[in-house]
Amino acid sequence: MALGVTGTLVLHRFDWFEAVYDFTRPYERLQIDNLLIIVLFVAIGATFISIRRSLDMRREYEQRLKAEGRMKTLALTDALTGVANRRHLYDALKRRLETNPAEASCFAVCIFDLDRFKPINDVHGHLVGDQLLQQIAERAQAQLRSGDLLARLGGDEFALIVRTGAVDEDISGLAERLIASLSEPFRIDQLVCHVGASMGIAFALGGASQTPDTLLQKADLALYRAKTEGRGTFRVYQDAMDAKARERTLIELELRDAVENGEILPYFQPLICLRDGRIEGYEILARWIHPSFGLVAPDRFIAVAEEAGLIGDISLSLLEQACEQARDWPKGTYLSLNISPVQLRDSQLSTKICDILDRIGFSATCLEIEITENALVHDVDVARRTLISLKARGMTLALDDFGTGYSSLQHLRSLPFDKLKIDQSFVMSMSESAESRKLVKAIIAMSHSLGLKTTAEGIETHAHALRLTQMGCETGQGYLFGKPSPQARQAWVAEAIGAA
Ligand SMILES: [Mg+2]
Structure with missing residues (x-):
């Protein structure tokens, strides 16, 4: 347009129309004036189109920049809570860590996750779970200081990068405030939901060996420790945790092979009728005979087996081996099998057990x-269903380690138990503690x-x-009658009872 106007003015000023007329008159026959006008209009049109195109391109470029910015933000943000995501963290x-060493050693990484979040998700649905996570992020964000970063790692797991000043006091205060909130x-x-949080903390100590992965791993180990030591609390990473975690990983790796190679064996501890000293049955106890290390105690591998999802296989393998051995035992001698809490969630548990029993007879x-x-x-509802189905198949049910856990008397009334096993801590302290004696007597009376x-x-x-016989306790178990042993040593036990 501007070019057109300028062209008109120029033509007017220098009387170009006349000049063009003079120039074209000799060639009137060829109609050059018309051609020039066409050329002029084409030039004006081309100019207009190129200006329009460059404006469009500029607009597209700005839109692309905006979209890229939006995508970059989305790529670094957790879609549910709006805090940073794992990649941003x-x-x-x-x-x-890549800044100067002084800078790299004045922050800490904290990982926290929620206690009791899964039941809320399971019972009230994911919509409620998602809203809860959004509120968690808001509360956590409110506790942070400027320069700190909150990120969601996934599920109910969050991480923080926090500046450390006077180191321990600062971090402890923040951790306590956050967990309390x-x-x-x-x-x-x-709906009113009650959850809590456990936290693991790892300090960045500078040094080339530290990477985001090692720091997060350390914070994770500290979190694991916080959870195993009671939840609702925090732990700061120490090197000993790493050694323990390595041992745990090693045990888990070897345990998988151990189950397949038949290295987990049943040991038997006798259960004695206190009235006449007769052996009623045997409790099956797991022992790992490691090809290099020999006997591995159950407290070193049972918890790992539960976490690694191997406990079901171990338990059924022990039952199978024990039943094979029990074939030649006196009629009526029973076996007592420990079932892990994890196994109670298996709706097929009673079928799996019965398949083994049927196969062996x-x-x-x-x-x-x-x-x-x-x-x-x-x-408790899932446990009840499994217990009822076991009971329906003819098995008897015993509540183990009674007095040390969290069951309520309501459970005793509403679940189909046949027996209570009084925890050894009460029995072993009976000599020196009158309270223990009273407690044991009360438990026996209540059971009856x-x-x-x-x-x-x-x-x-x-x-x-x-003493226990006088109190009316029916069955006894302990080192007096026999330690767990790879064979059911009935003659030895009979001797011990005879001596009693
Ligand atoms: Mg037991």
């Missing part, structure tokens, strides 16, 4: 199932009034055996 950690109830519509009525009180804490039998664990002296 990782980049931020990398940047901080997340322990307050959350309100989602009409061992009667279900000669199998006792031991469940610890803590198995009933997580989901509920129609349950009792087994006392941890009997080590004749005096205890006698």
Whole structure:
């Protein structure tokens, strides 16, 4: 347009029309004037189009820049909570570690996750779970200082990068404030949810060996420690945690092969009728015979097996081996099998057990199932269903380690138990503690009034055996009668009872 106007003015000023007329007159026959006008209009049109095109391109470029910015933000943000995501956290950690050493050693990484989040998600649905996570992020964000970064790692797991000043006091204060704030109830519509949080902390100490991965790993180990030591608390990473974690990983790796190679064997500890000293049955206890290290104690591998999802296979393999050995035992001798809380969630458990019993020809009525009180804490309805189906197959049910867990008396009334096993800590302290004696007597009386039998664990002296018999306890178990052994040594046990 501007070119057109300028062209008109120029033509007017220098009288170009006349000049063009003079120039074209000799060639009038060729109509050059018309051609020139066409050329002029084409030039004007081309100019107009190129200006329009360059304006469009500029607009497209600006839109592309905006979209790229938006995508970059999305790529670094957690879509649900709006806080940073794992990638953002990782980049931020990398940047901080790559700055000068002084800068790299004045921050810490904290990882926290929620206690009791899964039941809320399971019971009230993911929509409520998502709203809860959004509120968690808001509360956590409110505790941070400028320069700190909150990120969601996934699920109910979050991480923080926090500046450290006077080191421990600063971080401890922040961790305590954050955990306390997340322990307050959350309100989602009409629902009030109670969760808590556990936290692991790792300090960036500078040095070339530190990477975002090693820092996050250390914070994770500290979190694991916080969770195993009671939840609702925090732990700061120490090197010893790493050594323990390595051992745990090694055990898990070797345990998988051990199950397949038949290295986990049943040991038998006798259960004695206190009235006549007769062997009623044997508790099956797991022992790992490692090809290099020899006997591995169960407290070193049972918890790992539970976490690694191997406990079901181990338990069924022990049952199978024990039933094979029990074929030649006197009729009516029963086996007592420990079932982990994890196994109670398996709706096929009673079928799997019965398949083994049927295959070997061992009667279900000669199998006792031991469940610890803590198995009933997580989901009592699921546990009830499994217990009822085991009972329906003819097995008897015993509540193990009674008195040390969290079961309520309501469980004793509402679940189909046949027996209580009094925890060894009460029995072993009977000599020196009058309270323990009263407690044991009260447990036996309560069991009888509920129609349950009792087994006392941890009997080590004749005096205890006698006392428990007088209190009316039916069955005894402990070193007095026999340690767990790879074979059921009945003759040896009979001797011990004879001596009693
Ligand atoms: Mg037991």
